[in-house]
Amino acid sequence: MSNRTPEQIKTIEQHALNIRRNVIKMIATAGSGHPAGSLSIVDALACLYFGVMRYDPHNPNDPNRDILVLSNGHVCPALYATMAEAGIIPESELMTLRRFGSRLQGHPERTKLPGLETTSGPLGEGLSQAAGMAYALKYLMPTNDRHVYCIISDGELNEGNIDEAAKFAGKYQLSNLTVLLDRNGIQLSGTTENILPNFGRCGIQFTAHNWDNFFAFSGNNVACILDAIDESKRRTPEQLKHGFSLDHPRLIQLHTTPGKGVDFMENDYNWHGKAPSLDDAKHILAKLGDKKHV
Amino acid sequence: MYKLDNNFIKGHPRTESLRYKFGDALFDEILNQDNVVVIFADLSSAIGLNDIPGRLGHNDLGKSVRHTTREFNRFIEVGVAEQNLVGVASGLAHMGQIPFTVSYAAFSPGRNWEQIRTSICLNNQPVKIVGSHAGLNVGPDGASHQMLEDIALMQVLPNMVVLSPGDAIEAKKMVKLMINDPRPNYIRLPRASLPTFSTPNDPLEIGKAYLVRQDDNAMVTIISTGSMTGNALLVSGQLFKQGIACEVIHVPTIKPLDKETILSSCGRTKITITIEEHQVNGGLGSSIASLILSSDVRPTKFKMIGVNDQFGQSGTMDELWRHYGLDVDSITNSIRHLLTSN
CATH class of the missing domain: 3.40.50.970 (Thiamin diphosphate (ThDP)-binding fold, Pyr/PP domains)
Incomplete structure (x- = not known):
């Protein structure tokens, strides 16, 4: 078990709730976007930004910062809302999502918004870039304890690019790389098991190449996510006996609910890429206890 | 130069x-x-x-x-x-x-x-x-x-x-x-x-094209890149012997194009030829054509020499260059033919 206090967990849960509300407002205001995946990853993002990563909200280029690469870029409303919650960008900017001239592009662009580590959208590429960054930190730069986190989705596992990157990270023992896999079970046109099944062996392309595999059995539960991340940083004698090693890159599978927090969106792949109406958003925000917008 | x-x-x-x-x-x-x-x-x-x-x-x-x-x-x-x-x-x-x-x-x-x-x-x-x-x-x-x-x-x-x-x-x-x-x-x-046609002392900058053969009486500008510049220089020598004076522009940077060097030569001569070991669609020739059409320069004739919407095949380099019209003799004949046709 982790050493997190109940107060700390409660604080992160409150951040996650604020982020979730903003995600709904942003996508409804924009009139397009990807709510299901954005809502499933909110809790993990809140854990990373408020309980795990080292960064300076006033200096996004801080040379000692940890790095987050969002490989499945379409869930960027959750990342933008998290960055606002962390004070990296102003909250007032969030409602410009997907508008002409906005820094908050429909899919994230590094050159437009300080605080983003890369440009993503087309699936599978973020992991290669995260692996390149981890390689540079481990082998080419002065000794450091910086860590690279990369969020990918289970639909993204369809991409061969993911397999290539997983092999590379395994070969070079990128122990400073942690992948958070959003196992929400859906992708654009159906469930992940219908579109391209994993045959019950999700993430096998990682474990086959010497990654150590961890699970958060509820990827929408802050305590559970933090436990998994904290656990991934240690190796018990039992784990070492089974081939785990502190030299291996880490995969954390987050079992999440797509559309988490919005009853009619949960587990329905039709909400992968469809915005709620402004009316829907009002009802959702009421349920999420946002009194301002009821 | x-x-x-x-x-x-x-x-x-x-x-x-x-x-x-x-x-x-x-x-x-x-x-x-x-x-x-x-x-x-x-x-x-x-x-x-x-x-x-x-x-x-x-x-x-x-x-x-x-x-x-x-x-x-x-x-x-x-x-x-x-x-x-x-x-x-x-x-x-x-x-x-x-x-x-x-x-x-x-x-x-x-x-x-x-x-x-x-x-x-x-x-x-x-x-x-x-x-x-x-x-x-x-x-x-x-x-x-x-x-x-x-x-x-x-x-x-x-x-x-x-x-x-x-x-x-x-x-x-x-x-x-x-x-x-x-x-x-x-x-x-x-x-x-x-x-090897250049020397260690010749200039090379990204974004620049270079006049590698100059002739005050040139009526043809040959613009080439990569593997074809060596051939272009030999072609210009053959044509010179046949009484056809050429300038040769070598383009080691295809993008961004050195508009000034290219257009000033095309403006001095009457005919522009491009040569590349690449499809003519979307290659150097296409870019030069766009450049010329967007300028005031108007060659009387323009020809793009390259691979014409075909794939290659096995063979030696010499056999393939000959088959696809990219060897020195084929290019020379192709330019001479262009000059004599209406």
């Missing part, structure tokens, strides 16, 4: 490998600079860097994939995985490195174009993509390996610089130029060794 190599002028040129000279220069820069790295996709041999342990005086490759020395860490092998090749390079660039990716042009950028578009060009990271084995000169390996579409694929991408040196001396000079250029770069290199 190039001085041109004496042996080339005398008709006994040295034949040298562009890709090996490029590889040697890259190896030296990696050792001399703090932040230059190279990433291979199982084709380190393409630029002659297949024995890094030997070159570094090590002999422990294969015992361990964990490299311990600073030099060793700067040579990265991703395996036959071209999508990951450029993705890893983008990540390295984000951490302040200057990464060179090495593969055959048919695979990189042939296979990983979208990764280059998003992770390198839209993301604007200074990755240096080396595409070896470009053109029919690849020879016996056949059409799948003879990349004839790479200029088209790369010059259409915003932020990307497209380079195509003409001989080994230029290929060597390109390494430093690419390291010092802050943009994403693509460089195409032929498999075959080619006659």
Whole structure:
């Protein structure tokens, strides 16, 4: 078990709730976007930004910062809302999502918004870039304890690019790389098991190449996510006996609910890429206890 | 204006490998600079860097994939995985490195174009993509390996610089130029060794085209790039003997084009010819055509010589150049025919 206090967990849960509300407002205001995946990853993002990563909200280029690469870029409303919650960008900017001239592009662009580590959208590429960054930190730069986190989705596992990157990270023992896999079970046109099944062996392309595999059995539960991340940083004698090693890159599978927090969106792949109406958003925000917008 | 190599002028040129000279220069820069790295996709041999342990005086490759020395860490092998090749390079660039990716042009950028578009060009990271084995000169390996579409694929991408040196001396000079250029770069290199026409003292800058043959009475401008500039110079010599004076412009940077040098020559002459070992669609010729049509310069005749919407095939370089009309005699005849036709 982790050493997190109940107060700390409660604080992160409150951040996650604020982020979730903003995600709904942003996508409804924009009139397009990807709510299901954005809502499933909110809790993990809140854990990373408020309980795990080292960064300076006033200096996004801080040379000692940890790095987050969002490989499945379409869930960027959750990342933008998290960055606002962390004070990296102003909250007032969030409602410009997907508008002409906005820094908050429909899919994230590094050159437009300080605080983003890369440009993503087309699936599978973020992991290669995260692996390149981890390689540079481990082998080419002065000794450091910086860590690279990369969020990918289970639909993204369809991409061969993911397999290539997983092999590379395994070969070079990128122990400073942690992948958070959003196992929400859906992708654009159906469930992940219908579109391209994993045959019950999700993430096998990682474990086959010497990654150590961890699970958060509820990827929408802050305590559970933090436990998994904290656990991934240690190796018990039992784990070492089974081939785990502190030299291996880490995969954390987050079992999440797509559309988490919005009853009619949960587990329905039709909400992968469809915005709620402004009316829907009002009802959702009421349920999420946002009194301002009821 | 190039001085041109004496042996080339005398008709006994040295034949040298562009890709090996490029590889040697890259190896030296990696050792001399703090932040230059190279990433291979199982084709380190393409630029002659297949024995890094030997070159570094090590002999422990294969015992361990964990490299311990600073030099060793700067040579990265991703395996036959071209999508990951450029993705890893983008990540390295984000951490302040200057990464060179090495593969055959048919695979990189042939296979990983979208990764280059998003992770390198839209993301604007200074990755240096080396595409070896470009053109029919690849020879016996056949059409799948003879990349004839790479200029088209790369010059259409915003932020990307497209380079195509003409001989080994230029290929060597390109390494430093690419390291010092802050943009994403693509460089195409032929498999075959080619006659060296330039000298170490000739100028070479990214973004410049060069007059390599000047003639005050020229009525023809020949514009060529990469492997075809050697041929273009020989063609101009043959035509001169037949009473047809030509200027030859060498274009080692296809994008951005040196508009001034190209248009000023086309304006001095009546006829413009482009030559490249690439599809005429989307290549250097297409860009020159666009440039001329957007200017006030109006050649009376314009011809693009290259591969005409076809794939290559197995054969020797000489056989293939002859078959596809890219050898010196075919090009000379083609230009003479254009001059005599109405």
